[in-house]
Amino acid sequence: MSRADFHRYWRDRHGPLVVEVLGQHLAGYEQHHRLASDAGHDEDWDGVAIQRFASKEAFQAFMEDPAFAEKVAPDQEAFLDMPRVVWFLAEPAEVLV
Numbered sequence: 001m002s003r004a005d006f007h008r009y010w011r012d013r014h015g016p017l018v019v020e021v022l023g024q025h026l027a028g029y030e031q032h033h034r035l036a037s038d039a040g041h042d043e044d045w046d047g048v049a050i051q052r053f054a055s056k057e058a059f060q061a062f063m064e065d066p067a068f069a070e071k072v073a074p075d076q077e078a079f080l081d082m083p084r085v086v087w088f089l090a091e092p093a094e095v096l097v
Contacts, residue, residue, distance in 0.1 A: 001079060006046055007033050009079045018051075021071050025062035028052035044084070059089065 001009070015031055023029075030050040053059040062068065076082060 003036070003046065006079060010047065014075055014079065017075055018072055021067040022062055022065055025053065025058050025065065026051060027054045027058070056089070 010031060011033070015029065019026070019029055028051070030052075032048045032050070034045060034047050051059075051062075053062065076085075
């Protein structure tokens with residue numbers, strides 16, 4: 001998949017799918033797409049998705065929702081190199097400015 005096709009799929013297909021079928025669990029969902037002008041720097045990353053949840057329990061409900069396994073996980077396989085995806089839970093953002 002070309003870089004342009006990847007970003008188009010993520011923005012126009014996968015993001016709306018996540019929000020449509022699992023949005024009730026989310027407090028927020030952001031996509032941060034790598035700038036096209038940033039080519040040549042650490043080519044391993046094309047962007048970052050940030051999913052916010054009200055609690056760890058809301059995150060668990062998101063992951064355990066049958067729609068995740070039935071719709072979202074197969075869609076991830078369509079455009080992501082899943083063995084290279086990094087997932088982690090983080091504390092709420094600390095905004096310094």
